[in-house]
Amino acid sequence: MQELDRILIAVNCSQNLNKENIADKIKTKIEAKLNEENLVEWIKKDLEKLLKRWEKDNFDLKKFPYCNLLQLAAKFNCAKLAKHLVANGFDINNGFPLHCAAREKSQEVLVFLIQEKANVNLQDEDGETPLHCAAQHGHVQVVKILLAAKADVNMRDQWGSTPLHSASYRWDREIEMVKSLLKAGATNVQDKYGKTPLHYAAQRGYVQTVETLLKEGGADVNVQDKDGKTPLHHATDREGEHIQVVEILLQEGANVNLQDKEGKTSLHYAAKYGYMQVAEALLEGGAGVNLQDENGKTPLHYAAENEYTQIAEALLKKDAGVDVQDKEGRTPLYYAVYYTHDEHPRLNYQNPKVAKLLLNYGADPSFIHRPKAIIAGVTAGVISAIVVPLALAYATALPALAIVGITVASALIVGGISYGVAYKSSEHSLSSELSKVSCSNAHEQIPTP
Structure with a gap:
C-alpha cells in the first residue's frame, strides 16, 4: 500500500512507543489518515479494508494484512518500530525481514536484527540469503556488515549462484563489493548453467570486475559452461563489442580457438555480429580463420552472410578459405549473393560489396x-x-x-x-x-x- 509506509514511519517516530501501544498507535494513524480531506478514494478504500481486517483479528500484530509488520519495518528502516515488534514477540526470521533490510539498505534495522541473532544464512523460497540480496542491489556497506556477522560467502541459491555471481553480473562500478567477497573467501564456482562469475562479468563487459576476478580471485580464464562457452565466447556474443574485456582475457591466456557445443569459436561470433575490433584482436591472438562449426561454417561464411565487408577482408588477408563449403555445400559467396535469413533464400542486392570482394579474392561462382x-x-x-x-x-x-x-x-x-x-x-x-x-x-x- 502506498500510504502504509508513511503511516509506519510516523509510528516509528512516535514518542513513548512501546510493545503495548504499537497496535493502538498504528490504528490511530490509520484513522487519522482516513479523516484527512482530499484523500484519494482508492487509498481511503484500501485503508478502510485494512482497518476492518485488522479489527476482525482483534488487532493481532502477527496477522497484519498484506505483509508481516516486521518485514515492513525492515523495508522502511523503522528501527524503533522493529525493536518494539520483536519485544512484542515477533519471530525475527519469519517473513525474511533480514533479507528485506539487506535489499532495501535499511542498515539500522539490519544491525538490530543481527544483534538479535537473526539467521544471516537463512535462505528464502529462491534459496537466496541476505548476502545475495545485498550483492544483487549493490549495497557495499550492507555486504560488509553481513560478512562481519559471518555470513556464508559461498552459499548457493536454487540456480547454484553465489553472492559473487550476483555481484559480478550486476555491478562494475561497485568493485569494492567484489573485492570484499573475494577477501572473505568467495570462489569462482560454476552455477547450474556452468557459468562462473567471470562468465557473467565478461558477458556484461565489466572491465574492472573481470580484472579483479582474474588477478585477485584466480578465476579460470578457459572454463566452459554447459553450452561449451568460455568467458571469451561471452565477451564476443550478442550483448555488445567488449573489446577491453577481450584484450584482458587474451592477455591472461584465453584459448582463442576453443569451440563451444555449436562448434563456434569467439571469431565466429565476432564475424556474425560485426565486431571489427574484436575480430582484429582475435586474429592477432592467433584465431583460426578456417575452423568450421557444427554446420560447417567458417567465420567468413558469417561475415559474408551478414554483410560485414571489413571483417571479411580481414579474414581473407589471413588466408581464410574463400571456397570452403558448409554442410549444405554453400560457400561464403553463396551467402553474400543470397539473403538466407528467410525460409526461402532470395537474391540480395542491398550490399554487393562482400560478393565483389570474394570474387576479387578468387571465389568460384560455380559452387553456388x-x-x-x-x-x-x-x-x-x-x-x-x-x-x-x-x-x-x-x-x-x-x-x-x-x-x-x-x-x-x-x-x-x-x-x-x-x-x-x-x-x-x-x-x-x-x-x-x-x-x-x-x-x-x-x-x-x-x-x-
Whole structure:
C-alpha cells in the first residue's frame, strides 16, 4: 500500500512507543489518515479494508494484512518500530525481514536484527540469503556488515549462484563489493548453467570486475559452461563489442580457438555480429580463420552472410578459405549473393560489396549452383530408373538382365544430361546476377589480394 509506509514511519517516530501501544498507535494513524480531506478514494478504500481486517483479528500484530509488520519495518528502516515488534514477540526470521533490510539498505534495522541473532544464512523460497540480496542491489556497506556477522560467502541459491555471481553480473562500478567477497573467501564456482562469475562479468563487459576476478580471485580464464562457452565466447556474443574485456582475457591466456557445443569459436561470433575490433584482436591472438562449426561454417561464411565487408577482408588477408563449403555445400559467396535469413533464400542486392570482394579474392561462382544441379541430375536419374524398366517390360520381350542394363545406362545418361543442363543454366543465371552486382556499384573500390 502506498500510504502504509508513511503511516509506519510516523509510528516509528512516535514518542513513548512501546510493545503495548504499537497496535493502538498504528490504528490511530490509520484513522487519522482516513479523516484527512482530499484523500484519494482508492487509498481511503484500501485503508478502510485494512482497518476492518485488522479489527476482525482483534488487532493481532502477527496477522497484519498484506505483509508481516516486521518485514515492513525492515523495508522502511523503522528501527524503533522493529525493536518494539520483536519485544512484542515477533519471530525475527519469519517473513525474511533480514533479507528485506539487506535489499532495501535499511542498515539500522539490519544491525538490530543481527544483534538479535537473526539467521544471516537463512535462505528464502529462491534459496537466496541476505548476502545475495545485498550483492544483487549493490549495497557495499550492507555486504560488509553481513560478512562481519559471518555470513556464508559461498552459499548457493536454487540456480547454484553465489553472492559473487550476483555481484559480478550486476555491478562494475561497485568493485569494492567484489573485492570484499573475494577477501572473505568467495570462489569462482560454476552455477547450474556452468557459468562462473567471470562468465557473467565478461558477458556484461565489466572491465574492472573481470580484472579483479582474474588477478585477485584466480578465476579460470578457459572454463566452459554447459553450452561449451568460455568467458571469451561471452565477451564476443550478442550483448555488445567488449573489446577491453577481450584484450584482458587474451592477455591472461584465453584459448582463442576453443569451440563451444555449436562448434563456434569467439571469431565466429565476432564475424556474425560485426565486431571489427574484436575480430582484429582475435586474429592477432592467433584465431583460426578456417575452423568450421557444427554446420560447417567458417567465420567468413558469417561475415559474408551478414554483410560485414571489413571483417571479411580481414579474414581473407589471413588466408581464410574463400571456397570452403558448409554442410549444405554453400560457400561464403553463396551467402553474400543470397539473403538466407528467410525460409526461402532470395537474391540480395542491398550490399554487393562482400560478393565483389570474394570474387576479387578468387571465389568460384560455380559452387553456388552445383548442389541444385546435382539435385536435378539425381532426380532425373531416379525418375528414369523407375520409368524405363516399366516401359520396357510392358512393351518388349527383352530378358530381365537386358532391361536392367538398359535402365542403368539410361539413368546415367538422363541424369548426366539433366545435371549439365541445370548446371549451365544456373551458371548463366548466376553470371547474369553477378554482373548486376558488379555494375550496380562500379564506383566503389574493393580491395584486391
